[in-house]
Amino acid sequence: MFAAYAxxxxxxxxxxxxxxxxxxxxxxxxxxxxxxxxxxxxxPLFDALRMIMKIEGTVWKFGDNIDTDVIIPAIYLVTTxxxxxxxxxxxxVDATFAEKVGPGDIIVAxxxxxxxxxxxxxxxxxxxxxxxxxxxEGFARIFFRNAFNMGLAIxxxxxxxxxxxxxxxxxxxxxxxxxxxHTNGKRFLANPVPPFMQELIEAGGLMAYVLNKRQS
Amino acid sequence: xxxxxxxxxxxxxAGRDTVVPGELINVRIDMALANDITAxxxxxxxxxxxxxxxxxxxxxxxxxxHFVPNKDVQSAIQVQAMRTFAxxxxxxxFFELGEMGIEHVLLPEQGLVLPGDVVIGADSHTxxxxxxxxFATGVGSTDIAATMITGxxxxxVPESIKLIYDGQLRxxxxxxxxxxxxxxxxxxxxxxxxxxxxxGDVIKALPVADRMTMAxxxxxxxxxxxxIPPDEATLDYIRPRAKRPFECYTSDPDATYAEVRTYDVxxxxxxxxxxxxxxxxxxxxxxxxxxxxxxxxxxxxNGRIEDLRLAARILxxxxxxxxVRLIIVPATPTVYRQAMAEGLLEIFLAARGIVSPPTCGxxxxxxxxxxxxxxxxxxxxxxxxxxxxxxxxxxVYLANPAVAAASAVLGRIGGPDELD
Numbered sequence: 001m002f003a004a005y006a007x008x009x010x011x012x013x014x015x016x017x018x019x020x021x022x023x024x025x026x027x028x029x030x031x032x033x034x035x036x037x038x039x040x041x042x043x044p045l046f047d048a049l050r051m052i053m054k055i056e057g058t059v060w061k062f063g064d065n066i067d068t069d070v071i072i073p074a075i076y077l078v079t080t081x082x083x084x085x086x087x088x089x090x091x092x093v094d095a096t097f098a099e100k101v102g103p104g105d106i107i108v109a110x111x112x113x114x115x116x117x118x119x120x121x122x123x124x125x126x127x128x129x130x131x132x133x134x135x136x137e138g139f140a141r142i143f144f145r146n147a148f149n150m151g152l153a154i155x156x157x158x159x160x161x162x163x164x165x166x167x168x169x170x171x172x173x174x175x176x177x178x179x180x181x182h183t184n185g186k187r188f189l190a191n192p193v194p195p196f197m198q199e200l201i202e203a204g205g206l207m208a209y210v211l212n213k214r215q216s
Numbered sequence: 217x218x219x220x221x222x223x224x225x226x227x228x229x230a231g232r233d234t235v236v237p238g239e240l241i242n243v244r245i246d247m248a249l250a251n252d253i254t255a256x257x258x259x260x261x262x263x264x265x266x267x268x269x270x271x272x273x274x275x276x277x278x279x280x281x282h283f284v285p286n287k288d289v290q291s292a293i294q295v296q297a298m299r300t301f302a303x304x305x306x307x308x309x310f311f312e313l314g315e316m317g318i319e320h321v322l323l324p325e326q327g328l329v330l331p332g333d334v335v336i337g338a339d340s341h342t343x344x345x346x347x348x349x350x351f352a353t354g355v356g357s358t359d360i361a362a363t364m365i366t367g368x369x370x371x372x373v374p375e376s377i378k379l380i381y382d383g384q385l386r387x388x389x390x391x392x393x394x395x396x397x398x399x400x401x402x403x404x405x406x407x408x409x410x411x412x413x414x415x416g417d418v419i420k421a422l423p424v425a426d427r428m429t430m431a432x433x434x435x436x437x438x439x440x441x442x443x444i445p446p447d448e449a450t451l452d453y454i455r456p457r458a459k460r461p462f463e464c465y466t467s468d469p470d471a472t473y474a475e476v477r478t479y480d481v482x483x484x485x486x487x488x489x490x491x492x493x494x495x496x497x498x499x500x501x502x503x504x505x506x507x508x509x510x511x512x513x514x515x516x517x518n519g520r521i522e523d524l525r526l527a528a529r530i531l532x533x534x535x536x537x538x539x540v541r542l543i544i545v546p547a548t549p550t551v552y553r554q555a556m557a558e559g560l561l562e563i564f565l566a567a568r569g570i571v572s573p574p575t576c577g578x579x580x581x582x583x584x585x586x587x588x589x590x591x592x593x594x595x596x597x598x599x600x601x602x603x604x605x606x607x608x609x610x611x612v613y614l615a616n617p618a619v620a621a622a623s624a625v626l627g628r629i630g631g632p633d634e635l636d
Contacts, residue, residue: 065404065493069601074580077253078283078290080260092603112405115438116601117580118340120257120356141409141440142340146356196240196370207261210362214267 055132055153056171057104059164062093064110068117068143072125085121086128098129106170109136110161114143123152133172135179135190137161148197149206155179155190163188218468220376221445222411225351225465229334237375237474245275246333246350248363251319251576252280254338256294257357259301262364270305271367277309277328278302279319282576287583317548317574320344320432320516325548327457331446331464336360336369341516341598343434347427348454349446349464351411354435374440375474376411376467377402381418383482388632390526391426392518392596392616394418395433396487398479400497408438410474413467418481419444424453425522432517433598436494486631488594489614492602500619500631507539510593511624512605513617514545514572515579518596521546521554523617528560530621530632531567537627542569543578543585569624581605587612594623 070092072085079085090097107126113136114122123146126134133153137160147154155172157179164170168183177190193201203209217234219227227235229243250258255278262270270276278298283291302310309328311317320341323329331349335342338360345352355369363369381394399406412434419427427444434442445466446454454462488503490496513519513527524546536542544564546552552574555561561571577584579597587593587606592613595605600612613629622632 067599067601069580069599069604073603074253074282074582077582078288078294080257092601092608095608112408112438115404116340116435116599118338118342118354118356119253120338120358121253138405138408140405140438142354142356145359149356149358194240194372206358206362207265210366211265211267214365 054171055104055106055174056169057106057132058102059106059108059166059168059170060097060101061161061164061166062090062107062109062113064137065112065115066093066109067115068119068122071114071122072119077119077121080121082124082128084128085125086130089125089129089131101129101131103130104132105130106172107131107134108160108164108170109134111137113139114147115140118142118146120146120150123147123150127152135160135170135172148200151205157188157190160188218470218472220411220413220467220471220473221349221443221465222351222376222413222441223373223471225332225334226371226373228332228463228465235373237373239373240370241373242368242370243334244367245336245363245369247275247277247323247329247335248360249277249279249319249323249335249337249339249342250357250360251282251339252284252291252294252298253282254357254360255301256297258338258360258364259297261358261361265361265365267365270307270364273306274308275367276307276364277319277323278307279311279316279322281316281318281322281574282580283582284316284575285313285573287577315549317551318516318519318576320428321519321547321551324348324428324453325457325550327454327459330454330458330460330462331450332462336363340435341432343439343442344428344432344516346434346441346443347424347431348450349444351441351443353441372409374409374411376413376471377407378413378415378473378476380476380478381414381416381481382478383418383480385418385481386485388486388616388618389481389484390616390618391422391429393484393487394479394481395430396489396494396497396614397484399433399437399494400487400489401477402437404436404493404495405438407434410439412437412439412442413473414442414444416478420447423522424449425520428520429517433494436598486616486619488619488629489600491600491611491613494598494600494614503629506592506613506629508594508613508623508628509539509591510541510543510585510587511536511620512543512545512578512585512593512595512597513620514543514547515576515597516547517598518617519545519547519551519574521551523596524551524555524560525558527617527621528563530618530625530635531569532563534567534625534635536568536624539627540624541585542567542624543572544569545572545578545584546574548574567624578605594620594629596620
């Protein structure tokens with residue numbers, strides 16, 4: 001389930017056409033542009049893609065109660081362009097964060113991550129900055145919902161804040177929810193994704209889920 | 217099975233007799249709301265879905281209030297997108313400048329959110345409508361886009377926390393102080409995922425405006441919703457406004473709560489929430505000398521006529537400190553005109569304040585009163601996060617309108633009792 005989530009949160013724009021029988025048919029929500037589209041993957045490619053899109057990156061740490069105003073200050077809410085929002089990601093706590101962060105890097109945070117406003121620009125800015133996932137002790141409700149709806153990978157994992165340090169190299173096994181800190185060797189297990197959220201992920205996000213149901 | 221008001225409303229909208237906390241349900245919604253920040257994303261997703269019509273053009277409200285009057289070209293473009301969408305899909309409740317007000321004051325005032333409703337809004341303070349006995353909660357833009365297609369939304373049925381307020385309110389203590397005190401007690405994540413149900417003799421005697429202030433800030437404790445069972449005061453407010461039938465629900469006496477807390481309000485004085493979290497509250501007597509540069513009176517939390525009357529009581533015949541800028545924001549055109557009719561605007565201007573058109577602008581550091589480096593504001597708004605009202609080194613102290621007005625006169629944070 002974790003794997004399926006990762007697949008669908010990445011951008012896959014080209015895939016050779018396949019006979020229906022051989023194809024896994026998936027819907028996906030793309031990254032930039034948020035276009036809902038459909039793509040197909042050869043079964044053997046599934047594992048290969050999972051390898052490519054394994055979440056692994058350098059950790060940037062933030063504390064408790066990181067609110068949406070510091071994730072993306074309101075003056076930048078005059079655009080819906082994800083990469084533009086990404087340029088100002090976390091600007092409220094670290095003005096140079098967007099310049100420092102590398103593609104695939106990971107945010108580790110304390111409790112109540114994403115509290116405050118309902119602005120979906122917050123998960124968009126994080127994704128736009130190139131962050132592969134957010135691992136936190138806990139998430140604020142609307143941020144949690146938004147992240148699933150728009151396709152930012154997030155993992156709730158008590159104990160992670162104490163156990164992982166800034167700059168550590170961390171990977172996430174999306175099949176099992178296992179989080180490994182390769183710098184200090186510690187391992188953690190993320191809370192499982194609630195079943196209905198898994199259905200949303202399988203469909204490729206809320207819009208794809210709603211449109212699929214409408215067609216069926 | 218005994219149920220809370222929240223469970224009863226959700227069950228009714230899910231076509232069920234009962235629901236249980238933790239259950240995932242699909243509910244019919246009575247009103248879906250978005251503003252000029254959140255609507256553009258929803259509109260974009262809706263258009264890309266190639267669905268030809270919205271589920272009901274009379275159950276969608278589009279309120280351009282955050283950066284309006286348009287603060288720059290980009291915000292003008294966002295409002296244009298709303299306007300175009302509203303015309304194309306015949307959205308009945310698109311509020312153009314002149315009718316537009318701060319959404320969470322405007323919708324109740326216009327009778328568009330009613331007791332027993334399920335309301336979602338792509339704005340976290342949508343929980344305000346719980347004050348009228350509705351289930352109302354903030355969601356994101358994608359949720360609004362999906363609901364514009366289906367007329368439904370999925371929820372996990374929340375557990376409820378019962379908050380009972382007893383005792384005698386002290387002078388200058390308002391709904392704002394009760395909710396700040398409560399957030400200070402339970403913390404900014406003290407009610408995460410839960411419904412906060414406000415009850416007790418104090419709530420029953422509390423004016424509807426104060427109730428809305430309380431429900432408005434339920435999100436600042438992480439709650440999914442805040443709710444107050446409707447009573448005569450609710451109905452007095454609703455009856456002249458309601459544009460459709462509604463139903464009143466109340467909690468069964470033996471309903472199950474995750475937690476019950478009782479507060480003796482006799483011990484609560486006016487509260488001030490220090491930077492950078494709404495939970496950093498102190499009683500006004502415990503506030504040291506904190507000079508301020510700006511005072512803001514307005515917002516979805518405290519921009520109603522009752523709030524302006526309270527501020528005017530303090531400012532009448534006084535002028536503010538020469539080092540302070542006072543910005544007053546009537547939340548809707550109706551509030552503005554009423555304040556004008558009652559002579560409140562004259563009092564504000566004579567005190568050397570300014571009166572802004574309705575907008576969310578200053579509350580979220582959008583425009584109309586942004587703070588510079590190191591500046592401090594006392595504000596009747598709802599959030600005091602880092603950089604909320606401007607530069608990351610600026611500071612926001614949350615308070616009620618009487619404290620904000622008194623502080624503007626004193627030039628430092630202080631209560632009405634400290635005035636001559």
